[in-house]
Amino acid sequence: MVDVRVRPSVGEIWAALAEVPDPEMPSVNLVELGIVRDLDWVGPSLRVTITPTFAACPAYEVMGDDIRRRIGQLGVSQVEVLVRHDPPWTSEWITEEARLKLKAAGLAPPPHHRGNLIQVLLDPVACPRCGSTNTSLRNSFGTTPCRMIYTCNDCKEPFEQFKPL
């Protein structure tokens, strides 16, 4: 039970959550990916609402554990992690800063699609290493549900892109 007088502020909690890395892409955190949607107090318990990127994302239980651990360090022992799919997660929620971090980690960020996913899937994808758009799709699926595999025809390196969704 947390004494209301020593409860961390909402700002402190958001800041702590911004230190929780994505389990599969540790260069970015759960807040800048848009996975953490909401915080609220339900009596003595803090409720953190998350929206996983993909419906079948196998990492969301690990995310819940990581969130509970980090919030626990602020002295909050009761943390409920609620999974919500409404509205569904979209790659449009990834911040510009996180896109730069993804690119620096060798993962092409998802293009902005403004709701028109089919159109954006036809656009060329820039290699995160050399910037060339002379790239080929190798596989619509990758090492996690949210990535797909390309090859750069100029620098000859394979790379993954975070899927637009």
Next chain:
Amino acid sequence: MNDALKQALSAYLIALADDELILGHRDSEWTGHAPILEEDIAFANLALDEIGHARLWYELAADLVGADKARYPDQQVYFRPASGFRCLQLVELPKGDWAFSMLRQYLFDAFEQHCLAGLVTSQHKPLADVAARILNEELYHLRHTRAWVPRLGQGTAESHRRMQAALDELWPYAQGLGAPLPGELESLEARLVPGSSSLFDIWSREVTTFLSESGLQVPPADRNVIADRAVHSEYFGALIADLQQVAQLDPEAQW
């Protein structure tokens, strides 16, 4: 929504979930066995997605019948007798060769795309939300299978022969997609779900054109239809035994 309608819609959702679960199980059998590494990765992802989608449908059904959402999917998957499942025989058939699995995935996903587009406008808001989530993910499935079907259909004499054989075997089973699901008639009347028969007409025209363009001969539709979801194939008992055996060894185990 009254109780009778909740029961009808939950029966519909369980049938949808059963289709995805069993197809996902068959897809997962390719893990470590696909002809090339990329396809190993692709089928593992397809399996993960389908099983994840099944879980969402089971959870929606749990909410409708007042069951514990956290436990209900596992109860349905691991502790229901084979006779209680309502999947189509289309998804039960053994994985066959890679052409067979690829073509089945295409036929199923092409139908599902239309079904999901209908579910997005459901009057049951939680169902419409989940459908919107799944619809975007399924775009990637369809893109993948639509790339491979013509490649295999028109590739080599061997790949063509295998695809044609797969189509001849799958076609009567695929006709089952057009039969109403359990609870569909009541749910359709309440504008909660689309009607399978009208989706089937759209699907039928679309896939017939696409398969023909892929160099395949589409069999006549009225030959034989395998659509009764209460009747399972000879392969289903073994599949369920395989799926459930570990969970049933110790039902109270903590994972």
